[in-house]
Amino acid sequence: MRQLDPIALGADIAAVVSLLGSASVGAVFADELRPMAGLFGLALLLATDVSRRSRQGPSQIRDCILPLIAALLVGATLVGALGAGLDGKATWGFWAAVIAVWLTAWRVVTALIAAGREGRLARTLVNIGVPLVFGATLLFLWEVIVRGTGVPSVILPAPSAIFARLASSVPTLAVDFVQTLHGVAAGYVIGCGAGFLVAVLMDRVPFLQRGLLPIGNLVSALPIVGVAPIMVMWFGFDWQSKAAVVVIMTFFPMLVNTNAGLAATGAMERDLMKTYAANYPATLLKLRLPAALPFVFNGLKICSTLALIGAIVAEFFGTPIYGMGFRINAEVGRMNIDMVWATIVVAALFGSLFYGLIGLIERQVTFWHASYRQRSA
Amino acid sequence: MLPPRAGELSAHPTEGARPAMTMTSMVRRVWQSQATAVLVIALAIVILWYGGSIVMNAQLQRDAFENADQKDYTSAQFIAGTLNMERPKLPAPHQIVRELDKTVLQIDPSSKRSLVYHGIVTLQATLLGFSIGSILGVLLAVLVVHAASLDKGLMPWIVASQAIPIIALAPMIVVILNQFEVTGIVPKAVISAYLSFFPVTVGMVKGLRSPDPLQLDLMRTYSASRPETLFKLRLPASVPFLFASLKVAVAASLVGAIVAEVTKSEDGGLGARLLAGSYYGQTVQIWAALIAAAICACVLIGIVGSLDRVVSRRMGYAR
Amino acid sequence: MTLVGGRSDETEAVPRSPRPPGGGKRVIDIANLSLTFMTADGPVHALSNIDLAIEEGEFVSLIGPSGCGKTTLLRVIADLETPSQGTISVNGESPQEARLKRAYGYVFQAPALYPWRSIAQNIALPLEIMGYSRAERAARVKKGLDLVNLQGFEKKFPWQLSGGMQQRASIARALSFDPTLLLMDEPFGALDEIVRDKLNEQLLRLWDKTGKTVVFVTHSIPEAVFLSTKVVVMSPRPGQIHDVIECKLSRERTLDIRETPAFLDLAHRVRQGLREGHSYVD
Incomplete structure (x- = not known):
């Protein structure tokens, strides 16, 4: 019944090769780290072996822990070795160890997925754990490849360099963030609010709907960021012009989505309101708007990304001397690529948090919608 | 229109x-x-x-x-x-129309003062990037559907990337590729490609997963292999999803090409026109470039849309 | 021919109900009513020359194959459709006036409960729209829950309940503002037969207890005969009334009555009517 797992086998071979490398030729590590690394390589070897042995066992998550820890330790040692003078001078033993870590991580991912099929808790754990392991592995590979082969930082800085830059530039990044946030927040509130209100108005006036909806659908697909230079001319370099771009970018998607939501009520539900002789405001408040909420939130989520794109791209066209778009453009010009990455990390964090926050509110407000029912039932 | x-x-x-x-x-x-x-x-x-x-x-x-x-x-x-x-x-609408008439119809399309020239520059980069991005997106989606580790490990990141303004990478990509002496259409196409890549991947994963359990069970009763299931069931079922995401992707590609041209405007293109207009305060020129970009978007989406209509009618999805 | 239960001998004889319809007061009066829909394929005669009178306290079923206009007729009574010709009065007024006075409760084919509202909030929906006070709403919701045996489920959401329970909640909602007239459009059509039998019994008891006038659309012969004081047999193309059959069964009937000769005879007559109306022809 025992099957040969090529990934585990590969990991073992790579671990052995790296052990040989570290023990004999001294090709992996600086002198003071060599014994420690040898130990870790051994741990890696043992861990993969242990996990392979207990494959048939019922609690597979537990089997992942040992190789995971081993991979983490060895990985950390490898990164540490880079710092101890191996930058750009890594040799075959080092790469063998890298491959061993990578394959072990792969094994952990596969094993975790297999374990995730048993039970609800396991599934949640796996749904969070697997992307984390996957992402960490990618970061690790990025780090060691960039530093081990000595890629110049003007082309691709290592994650550690980006993080260091991020940590040392918090005040600058904070000022940039606040500047961009200003434009995003003002534009988002105005644009989405106006889109929503016009959609409600449109729903009341069929003529407007017939005329505006096709225009809205069309404009939603246009490269609206192009209005940025015009808005900069009209509203100046400061955040107001960015807010204006964001307003224009978010208005139509919000309009189209809200409109679709207001049309989402079934004939039966509307007839029901008619049998109560309900007036328009009552129908709107008690039926149309609640039923439209999933669509409204979809629009809000789409617009959260659009708002960020609009503000950052608008800043490419001219800002006072701060703002995330400005920072990216300026540091690219000065070849400070690590600072560019640091700004992008901030933008990514901001975007995810913004989106996540709306998603969280959505889940609270539209708990009744089919896509969430299983969770809350 | x-x-x-x-x-x-x-x-x-x-x-x-x-x-x-x-x-x-x-x-x-x-x-x-x-x-x-x-x-x-x-x-x-x-x-x-x-x-x-x-x-x-x-x-x-x-x-x-x-x-x-x-x-x-x-x-x-x-x-x-x-x-x-x-x-x-x-500018008043008639001024923009006059500018469009001048730069589109009067001037020789090979001249750098012609909007047709700049439009073609942008469209080339857009289409190249869009094709690469879409093909890669479809391929990755096929892999994701068949490999659990990619599905569980990579897919969450790809979905999360949709909340991030990845277009902010554009200036950096242009400059870095420039260091390798890669200039002209390629950097723009790269940006277009990665902007179209994500929506296509997400849409296609959804599409390839869209067959319901009964249909998949049917393939199992025939003991169909995975490639057979892919080609006979999953891919045909994913077509509506593919076109829906292609429409999003083609619009994103165009935005990517234009933003890339704003970053590095030597090669021309509609983005370069926008930037030049904003430098010299030529508002009429900016508006004309904007309208040209809008027309390009309409044409691109129109092409994808009519392809969608033809294919879905052929396949019986027609409404 | 088995006679089950002690009450079966009553059903043979006349005594229809201990509580006769209130002095023959007409709740619904329809004369020479027609409704034609204009469609792209030309006019469709959904209803043609309908004459029908329904008295207070009656339970009237409209039965017929799909396309015979039974639902359309119910919707005309509810002012959800406007007739092309003829006259109709509900409580002596036009259907629109009756609707604006909230004269009837309507139960649809599906429960049509709002998923974002709990069961109690769903039952309170018409009360909110009609401006009842908070205390009054609470009292009536409680009464409604008791009426359909849904005590303890008020905080649940519709999607957490079975189909039969959902439909019971929708009946409670229709009755919450105490309309004298209840219009029901195949309310149990989507439920399985066992649940449907149970709900039929409950509905009958509810009707007996409250004395409402009920107009009930169905395509089930046993359901129509079991529930009704009067079965209106309709036929399609154009939709019209083929026959009206009086069902003089006791008000306190149980499901067992469906085995009795009187019941079978009535069912036979309904089926005969449907056949004569070409309901079994394609």
Whole structure:
């Protein structure tokens, strides 16, 4: 019944090769780290072996822990070795160890997925754990490849360099963030609010709907960021012009989505309101708007990304001397690529948090919608 | 000009089907038709635009009269002035049309002053990037559906990337590729490609997963192999999802190409026109470039849309 | 031919109900009513020359194949459709006036409960729209829950309940503002037969207890005969009334009555009517 797992086998071979490398030729590590690394390589070897042995066992998550820890330790040692003078001078033993870590991580991912099929808790754990392991592995590979082969930082800085830059530039990044946030927040509130209100108005006036909806659908697909230079001319370099771009970018998607939501009520539900002789405001408040909420939130989520794109791209066209778009453009010009990455990390964090926050509110407000029912039932 | 959305708005099936053809009912039918509504709204926008031009350019015009020491002018002169300025705050529609006429029809398309030239530059990068990005997106989606580790490990990141303004990477990619002496169309296409890649991947994963369990069970009763299931069931089922995401992707590609041209404008393109216009305060030129970009977007989406219609009719998805 | 239960001998004889319809007061009066839909394929005669009178306290079923206009007729009574010709009065007024006075409760084919509202909030929906006070709403919701045996489920959401429970909640909602007239459009059509039997019994008891006038659309012969004081047999193309059959069964009937000769005879007559109306022809 025992099957040969090529990934585990590969990991073992790579671990052995790296052990040989570290023990004999001294090709992996600086002198003071060599014994420690040898130990870790051994741990890696043992861990993969242990996990392979207990494959048939019922609690597979537990089997992942040992190789995971081993991979983490060895990985950390490898990164540490880079710092101890191996930058750009890594040799075959080092790469063998890298491959061993990578394959072990792969094994952990596969094993975790297999374990995730048993039970609800396991599934949640796996749904969070697997992307984390996957992402960490990618970061690790990025780090060691960039530093081990000595890629110049003007082309691709290592994650550690980006993080260091991020940590040392918090005040600058904070000022940039606040500047961009200003434009995003003002534009988002105005644009989405106006889109929503016009959609409600449109729903009341069929003529407007017939005329505006096709225009809205069309404009939603246009490269609206192009209005940025015009808005900069009209509203100046400061955040107001960015807010204006964001307003224009978010208005139509919000309009189209809200409109679709207001049309989402079934004939039966509307007839029901008619049998109560309900007036328009009552129908709107008690039926149309609640039923439209999933669509409204979809629009809000789409617009959260659009708002960020609009503000950052608008800043490419001219800002006072701060703002995330400005920072990216300026540091690219000065070849400070690590600072560019640091700004992008901030933008990514901001975007995810913004989106996540709306998603969280959505889940609270539209708990009744089919896509969430299983969770809350 | 507008993609027809037939049937979408005919909420009242009994209306408009009455055979009676009196004058009033005809007027009513014309009034209730979608084309009329769109035309009326578009006309209203044009009128508002003219009004906006007069109001926004009023101060500039007053200054202009003052500088020319022209104290007494009629309001007709004043309005005519606001609508025909060299560098207005908001150019009037006819000025944009005249600029488009000049730069599209009058000037030789191979000249750098022709909008057709710049449009083609942008479209080439867009289409190249869009094709690469879409193909890679479809391939990755196929892999994701078949490999659990990619599905669980990579897919969450790809989905999360949709909340991130990845377009912010554009200037950096242009500059880095420049260091490898990769210039011209390639950096722009790379940006277009990665912008179209994500929506296509996400849409196709959804599409390839769209067959319901019964249909998949049917393939199992035939003991179909994975490739057979892919080609006979998953791929055909994913076609509507593919086209929906292609429409999003092609629009994103165009934005990517334009933003890349803003970053590095030597090679021309509509983004370069936008940037040049904003440097020199040539508002009419900016607006003309914007309209040209909008037309490009319409053409691209129109092509994808008609492909969608043809394919879905062939495949029996037609509505 | 088995006679089950002690009450079966009553059903043979006349005594229809201990509580006769209130002095023959007409709740619904329809004369010479027609409704033609204009479609792209030409006019469709959904209803043609309908004459029907329904008295207070009656339970009237409209039965017929799909396309015979039974639902359309119910919707005309509810002012959800406007007739092309003829007259109709509900409580002596036009259907629109009756609707604006909230004269009837309507139960649809599906429960049509709002998923974002709990069961109690769903039952309170018409009360909110009609401006009842908070205390009054609470009292009536409680009464409604008791009426359909849904005590303890008020905080649940519709999607957490079975189909039969959902439909019971929708009946409670229709009755919450105490309309004298209840219009039901195949309310149990989507439920399985066992649940449907149970709900039929409950509905009958509810009707007996409250004395409402009920107009009930169905395509089930046993359901129509079991529930009704009067079965209106309709036929399609154009939709019209083929026959009206009086069902003089006792008010306190149980499901067992469906085995009795009187019941079978009535069912036979309904089926005969449907056949004569070409309901079994394609």
